[in-house]
Structures are given as C-alpha cells and as structure tokens.
Amino acid sequence: MNWPRLPRWLPWLMLLLWLAYVAWVLIWARAQRSAPLPPPSTLSQSELRKRGEYLVKLGNCAACHTARGGAPWAGGRAFETPFGTVYSGNLTPHPEHGLGRWTADDFWRAMHEGKSRDGHFLNPVFPYQNFAAIARDDSDAMFAWLQQLPAQAAPRRAHALRWPFNTQFSLALWRALYVEPQAALQEAPQDGMARGAYLARGLGHCSACHAPRDRLGGFNPASLGGGKMPVSGWYAPPLLLQERWEEADLRLWLASGQAARHAAYGPMAEVIFSSMQYWKVEDIALLAAWLKAQPGQTLPPHLQLPKLGQLQPEEAQIAQRGKQLYQKHCAECHGEQGQGVPGVYPALNRDSSVQYALPENALRLILHGGFAPATGGNPRPYGMPPFAMHLSEQEVADVLSWLRVEWGGAAKADPAAAQNKVFISAPGVAQMRSLPAE
Template sequence: MKRLLLGLLVGVAVLLALVWYLNVRGEDKIDDSPPAAAPVAQQVTRGAYLASLGNCAGCHTARGGVPYAGGRGIETPFGILYSSNLTPDPATGLGNWSAGQFWRALHNGRSRDGRLLYPAFPYPNYTMVTRADSDALFDYLRSQPPAKQQNKAHALDWPFNTQAALAVWRALYFRPALYVQDSARSADWNRGAYLVDGLGHCSACHTQRNALGASSDMLDLSGGLIPMQNWYAPSLTSAAEAGVADWPLEHVVRVMQTGISPRGFVLGPMAEVVFNSTQHWNADDLRAMAVFMKGLVPTATAPPPAAVAVDAGKAQRGAKLYEHHCAQCHGDQGQGVAGAYPPLAGNRAVQLKETSNLVQVVMYGGFPPATAGNPRPYGMPPYVLLLSDADVAAVLTHLRTSWGNRAAAVSEVEVLKKRSGGAQ
C-alpha cells in the first residue's frame, strides 16, 4: 500500500512538473524595469496602427467607457471574462509594466505578476507577433491618457476560475511561437500570413473549437460557430462558404476596406471587425492579406443536392412572406440592387449548411459597417416582433430553394434553437 501511495505521489509530482514546464517554456529572462523615457513619436504612430490591426480597443473599451480602460464583459461558455485596463495608470493599468513584461503577455500569455492569462485574450495568435511590434504597441498604449479604473474580477464557473485548470489547458493546447517566413512564398503572402495568423487573429472566430474552447489547429480557418453569439464564421478555405480563391484581388481588398464588394458583403461580428480594424489598414497590408487569403488551400465541398423537397403549404407561405416583406428591396427574383441590397439568388451565404446567420439577420436585422468607402450603408430591419418561428422557417426555406438556390429547408424547431440565444 505504501509503495502504491508513493507511486501515485511521484506520478502526480511528475505530472505537475510537466504542466509547469509546458507553461514556462520559451520564456526568457526579461527586464522588469518600467521605461524611464517617454515614447518617441514615431513609435507611438506605429503602435497606433498596430493597435488597429489587432482591434485592441474593440475588447479593451467598455461601451461608453474610456478607450483602452477595459471593463468590457466577454461572454464565454465558462462564464464572463472582463478585459483589462491597458492605459498607463500605475495602480490599475500598465503604468508599472516594462516592455519585456508586455512582450511576455503577448508571446507567453502571462501577466506582469506571473498569472496565466485566459485565451479570450488571443495570445495563441499574438504569440506570433515580433518583439519590435510588441514594443511599438506598448509605446502607443503608454502614450494614452491614464485612466484609474480597477479591473473587474472574472465571473467564471469552477474549475475554470482556477490557475491550475488554466495551466492544464495551456499545457494541452498552447505553444509559444514566432512567425517564420516561408522562403518559397512572396513577400506579400508572408506579410499577409503574419497579419492573419498574428494581430488579425482571424482563427479566433474562423476555426472550430472543442468543448474546452480550444482549437486543434489555430490556423486552419475552416469555419466555426462563435461561442455565445449565435453567429457562424464561415470557412475561409471553402468556395461554398467564404473562400476567395476565385475572387479578383481588388474585390477581396474592397470588402475588407469598405464592407461591401461586387462579390460579397459583411454583417454581424465581421462588420464590427471591418468598422474597427480593417478599414484602417494601409493599402499594402490590405493587398498582402488578400494575397494570403486567395492562396489558402481550398477544402473540398459536397455538391449541392439535385433538388430539395419542400412541403407545398410551407412553400406557399414562404413565397407570400417574401413578396410582402422582402421583394421590395431584394427583387422579385432575388436579384437585389447593386451597391444597396445584396442578391439572394446564387448567394452562398443564403445556402450555407449552418443557418445561424440567416436566422440572426431576419430576426434582429443588421447593417454593413459604415466606412469611408460606404459611409451610409443600407441595412436590414429586424422582424423579431413581426414573424413567428414558423414564418421565419418558411421564408428562409423559400430563399434557400428558389431562383436556382439548392439548400436544405429550414424547420421551425431549427429557428427556435437558433434564436434561443437572443440578439447579440
């Protein structure tokens, strides 16, 4: 019995040592002295641009709050996480941080005091960011007006609120890394890969997550349902979803810069990304991102069904609802209006296997982002108070099976499940 107990203790000790090692590997000794001099203007300007690349303000600014002072609640399946104060206030923000400690947070996901950070802060992507970019971003943040705002305690369920559980998660799913140039690729492709994989953290939404909120491959970009938001981030490698391999390069640039293009438009969480981030990218980086996106290895997609059977009563109901509520903007044949209302005929967003986005748009409406290239976007009104679940199912089925569209019908139960999370 003593030998068995001793063996168990040794096994636990070895396991703990392994978890500890996997959490501190790749960490070099850092200078923990706060910078003595004010940041130079060139670094601040560069850091401001990097902050727009990463959309840092999007999470670290509460609605109506001081920019970068944190406090925004981020809902997860494990509870609510609150973003931290990134202003240079010494007591509650980054005022006593060093550039090395900030770099460690991005690269290793560890705070100034040694605490492990939750991956809602996307350090699994930011680990790719270079030290030079980290330093410029830090200089920009410490140039901001300090805001004395205490960080809110996370409201997470047990055991997810423990450092031990987070250490195990990181041991399983996190590996510090730096972006390595692919010598076989062009400079544009490499820059685009660095942006998409790193500060752009596109995989945070466009990659499927497991039950523990982790992805088996942070860079596969094959699409995934965004937790707690009831929006589906479509696959960037599938021509049937959001792949752009066959798009002209200028159309990829335009949709990321303005939110609309002749080949597509953005709504929902992606509209926020364009509004806060990509519309501010410079021309070279937009082009580089487009080159990378067009070069993604396409995934095979199943051919659409030859025909879709629809109940006659449901088909008639959907057609009438469409005529009454939709045809004025989207056209009798789903042709849309160029530059204003998107076509529904042949629209791959309408024919996605995952129907969450369609339900969200019909229920709660939406707008493309207001951008310099599209300052007054046309929007979709909400119908949550006008249409029942059965109505929504019928009209969506009409869209998905008319004008050459060949996608599965939508059931009333499916709509009920999709809307149960409410508007986000």
C-alpha cells in the same frame, strides 16, 4: 514489537497520489515553456509611438479593451464564454490598475506568451496565440504608444468563471494541450506575401474567429477552416473559399464592408468598423492577395446543405408558403431571383449565408435585421429590417426553408436522405430568438 497492519489499499492510494503529482508537474512544466526573450527594439521612442498608433488599429485592441460607455482603453469589457465571463484589462499607464509599472519586456511576454506581469496565465479570450506571431519591434511600438495615453483609474474586474475554469491549473492544462511556443520575430515583414500572412495570422487575428474550435475552446491559430463562435453562435465561414471572391472585390469588402454581392454583418461588421477600415490600402491589398493565394476548398461536407430529393407534398406546401412570404417581404430588396442590387442589397442566390448548413447567421439577420458597418468607403450602408415583430416563428421558418430549398445550393436530384436538415422548424426559430442580436 507488533506494528499495526497497514490497510491493503494504502500502497495503491500512494501510487495514485504520486502519479497525480507527476502529471501535475509535467503539465505545469509544459504550460510554462517559452521562447527566448528577443532584444528590445532599437528604434527611437518617437518612432515607436508613431508606429504603435497604427498597429493597435490593426490589432483592433481598443474594441476589446473598452467597456460599453467606459473610458477608452480602460478595459472591463465583458466576454461571455462557455465557462463564464471574462473581463479585459486596463491598458492605460495607470500604476496600479493599468500597465504603469510594466516594461516592454513584460508587455512582450503578455503578447507573445499570454502571461501577465506577475507571471499568471491570461485567459485565451485575449488572442495571444495569434499575437505570438507579432514581431518584437511591433510589440515595443504598441507598448510605447499605450504608455503615453492618459492613465485611467479603472480597477481590473475579476473574471466570473465557474470552477474549475477559474483556476490557474485549468489554464495550465489548456496551454499544455493547445499552445506551442513560437519562435520570436524581431522585425515585421513590410512587403509581399510574408506581410499578408503576418497580418492575417498575427495582428489581424482572423483565426480567432475563423478557425474551428473544439469543446474546450482549443483551436489551431494557423487554420482558417471556419467555425462557429462560442456562445454567440455566429458562424465565421472558412477563408479558404477564395475562388468565390474576385481579388478587387475582396479588397473593397475588407476595407469598407460592402462589395458587389455581399455586405458584412454581425461580428465581422464590427471588425471592419473598428479596425479594417483604418488599414492602409497597401496592407489591405497584401492581406487580400495572401487570402486569395490560400488553397481553395469547398465548404466542408457538414457545412454544405445536403442535396434535396423530390419534395414531399407537405414540404412542397412549406416551400410554397415561404415563397409567398419572400415575394411579399423580401423581394423588393433582394430581387425576385435573389440577385440583390449590386453594392446595395446582397444577393441571396449565390455565395450567401443561405447556403450554409448552419442556419444561424441567416436566421439572425431575418429576426433581428442587420447593418453593414458605416465606413469611409461606404458611409451610409443600407439596413436589413428586423422581422421578429412582423413574422411569426412559423413564417420565419417557412421563408428560410424556402430560401434553402431554392438557393441553398445543390441540384434537387439526390435521394432525400437529409431533407430535414434543409427545413427549419418553428421551435428552432424560437431557440434562436433567445440569443442576443449581436
């Protein structure tokens, strides 16, 4: 009997399929790794609820889990990511749409491992890599508090992510690459540096914005090295620069959004507005002490403005124009020497966003203006007026170029290697204009 001849490529195809299958199984197994489930808290329900109310403030949960104009805690807030839009879930105890059928164990798995009740992987816009550091007692406390909220019948909105980012497999791959299972902590540290670290790393999720991210959005939750936030383009500076901050100033600023030389703006103003102004004085103090104790570091080179050489005639002209614009429009608040008015108008001549190689933050404030958050400690913040309507793109470019030449940092002695990185162009301003103000 004659068998038909098999094509020569068939074994290769089978080998390839087999390899793909093995890779799939390995990735899936890695993504599913988890730490053993710790026993539930032994605290009473009323004690848990009391703690939970404060803990959800520390974690800023409501801000992300409330849609603009929507019912509080009912989810549906949209988050733009480079891969599409993600919507937060409903955390009220609604049996169908919220956490009504959840147990404290389910909730722990969501917080600690980023898995929903049915086991599906949650999108990392939910900062579960940070929340993995939360103790079981604190997780149970937040759950107990959420369970006594009025149930809201707001159905979950499906994420609008592009293929292949909308698949569980892509989340599995992401987890395999970036997520390490964390040992479970039973009780939260209540004092000392350990509490400062616990707050920064865990509930406060500072690194969700302040850690550098790669192109797939991966980051190391223990890093505070500074980074550009995806899509919005805001730059969250490194939090390792603590020689720049007096500890007392840092405490004041974290709690109120305003200190002698700096006023909070953009996403940080939101964090202070909806979360940090409600932190206990002791917790702010422990966080500030811990931040101050982190090894100091100057801005990484790619974020430092390069040293300038002798200005070319053309550049000197730009700077001259920028200086005049500054004196006309800005000096009344920020001062002739950029010194600001302590506690009212931020200084520009030192420790300000004018020194970052990334111009985005400063550009945005000039175009769209800004407000420090209104807080208990600073109830009527002063605003920076928007200049998008008053200055042309060329003028905005000129004034920011001058700020960077004048106060951008380094001595103007070095060869003009990277001069073009100091000067901002009108098309650069036009591009920034299209980004949302917030």
